[in-house]
Amino acid sequence: MKRVAIVGGSLTGLMAAIMIRDLGHEVHVLERSAPEELQSQAAGMQAGLEVEAFVKRYIKEPGNYGIFANSVDVLSKEGEVVKCIPMSVPMRLVTWYALYRLCLGILLDAIPGKRSATYETHRHVTDIRDEGDSMTVVYRDLEAQREKVMRVELVIGADGANSMVKKKLLQEVSPRYAGYVTWRGRLPEKNASQETLIRLREKCTIHRVEDGYFVIYYVLAGSADETPKTHDIIWIWYTNLAEDSSEFHEAMTDRDGRRHFSTVPRGKVQPKVWAQKLEEGRAACAPMLIELMEKTEEVFLSAVRDSTPTKGVFSDGKVILLGDALALYRPQSGSSTSQAALQVLALAKVFEGKITLEEWEKQAIQYNVLHEGCYIGDDCIVYKNHVVMCRGLRQCYYNGVLFVLIYKQLNWDAKTSPSTRQK
Ligand SMILES: Cc1cc2nc3c(=O)[nH]c(=O)nc-3n(C[C@H](O)[C@H](O)[C@H](O)COP(=O)(O)OP(=O)(O)OC[C@H]3O[C@@H](n4cnc5c(N)ncnc54)[C@H](O)[C@@H]3O)c2cc1C
Structure with missing residues (x-):
């Protein structure tokens, strides 16, 4: 022992x-x-096959801890679906908090004959x-x-x-900064319009804008142990921002003047920084995205690193x-x-x-x-000269392949777009 x-x-x-x-x-x-600090950074994520295997082995009754997206839609600026890609293996989408609560509950459960653990x-x-x-x-x-x-x-x-x-x-x-940040928001479904809800249900949606793109999907609201009955909409905006720019410094500094390495938590983003970004979004995005961003009460920001x-x-x-x-x-x-x-x-x-x-x-x-x-796959889908989607050669790396190509593309943008050109 x-x-x-x-x-x-x-x-x-x-x-x-x-x-x-x-x-x-x-x-x-x-x-x-x-605990409350942890929650302020939480949004949604994909639980891949490995996570499912872990849950199956260690969590006997996981309950309803995620929902599935069966296809990926690509949305144009006008809000039309220009591509719908069915997924042969549905993507399980969860919230960080749901998985966290699930695992913490299991860890703190006293099991007869087994040692207990401490979590401080x-x-x-x-x-x-x-x-x-x-x-x-x-x-x-x-x-x-x-x-x-x-x-x-x-x-x-x-x-x-x-x-x-x-x-x-x-x-x-x-870890090195990747040249772009994510703005993230979470909106209870009751606050979204009916049209938006219908468009997003059982899907993962992608919307390409200049200098980045959005990913939008549904998750269960609350956590598995709270038997959630409603959904939240998660939106993520990947957008270029040069590390040596004053904009980056300002964005990563919270409303109390504290500079963050990875994430400026929910409730801490400087209002003027988000107001400016939202204004950019209004000019560049499909109406559905503008609706989601405008209705989101608190956004948070992360510098992407690897x-x-x-x-x-x-x-x-x-x-x-x-x-x-x-x-x-x-x-x-x-x-x-x-x-x-x-x-x-x-x-x-x-x-x-x-x-x-x-x-x-x-x-x-x-x-x-x-x-x-594994980004060297076949069956790439090109939209307005940008590779936005690719199906991999091997099913088990499908999701990895799917998104690796997108960020390769963003990298390219980061080097060539005037606002973020490396010196
Ligand atoms: C609060 C929170 C919310 C998140 N939400 C999302 C999300 O919505 N979507 C998503 O895709 N990913 C999210 N992530 C990231 C995601 O959890 C990870 O990318 C992935 O699950 C791997 O997790 P990890 O435990 O290795 O790292 P992390 O999740 O980053 O966890 C590291 C943990 O270590 C703690 N820690 C760091 N330094 C010390 C120290 N010196 N002493 C003690 N503790 C320390 C941190 O507080 C943190 O809780 C979130 C991470 C956190 C911490």
Whole structure:
């Protein structure tokens, strides 16, 4: 039996904690943020096949945790559907919060005969130290304002894009900025017009605009344990913004003057920054998008970053990186939570003695290579000279292929559009 500390209590940390706890080990999850702070960044995401496999194995009665999109519609500026692409495997769309609640509930459930786990928020891990036969985790209890330490045999670094654990071990610079940001909003369906609802139902919709594009889809409102009966509409606007511009600096600085690395949370975006972007949107978008943006009460903003993994296992196997801390994908690939689920499922095999940690590390890194490389598919669909869609050669990478091409396109824009040209 091992004593394990997990740094970061978002989806990767929770999935890893459930898996390790189920194998009879003692697990402690340390999460920096307060629960309400976590919720303020949450929107929708795709739960890929790997997430489904995790849920099937570890969550016996998951309830209704997502809904399916059966096709992708491409919308013109006039609001007409110019392309409808049926999906042979429907895409399961969920909210971050629904998955989070589902996993947290399972983790905190006391199972007879199994060890229980702890999940603590307001715990900011500041250091990890290799003590030879064990690891020391140093963290700050943000409620008590005290430094504390924990001695464990294994540390899982699931602390996301700007991972402290990774920086400590690899002395790496932060993940690179991809040249564009996402504006995101969430609107209860009751606030949208009937026409918009009909157009969006059971679909994922894409709308290309100059310098970026939108993705719009439905999710269940609330979380699985609240048996949600209504839907919310999620819209995401991917748009170029040069890192060295004053606009970028201003956008990533919140209304209290705090500069953010990844996300300016809901309720913190400077009103004048969003007002200006909305004005741009009014001139460029289909009427449905204008409606959604205007009716959204609070938007939030993320700088898109990515990183390629080089190493996932450290200190003779006493530290393992997982999820976004290991490899950071751009959100369009819909791969972040899927890679985390896959890594956790594979790590279970290491604990069970079926594969070695070296084999696990190789697999985890290969997943990234496949997703980066698999854009060379066939059956591309071109819309107004832009490749917006592609069906992959292999079904299991369908979703990866689908979106990788879109962001390659955005990259191209980022380099050539006058407003964002790199110096
Ligand atoms: C609150 C929140 C909401 C999100 N909502 C969405 C969404 O709507 N759609 C989407 O596609 N993706 C979303 N994501 C990202 C998504 O969860 C990840 O891309 C993916 O699931 C992999 O998750 P992760 O756990 O590896 O990383 P993350 O989800 O980024 O989680 C890392 C966690 O580690 C914690 N942490 C970081 N540093 C420390 C430290 N030093 N000590 C202790 N804890 C630390 C962070 O607070 C965070 O909770 C969200 C992430 C968060 C944190």
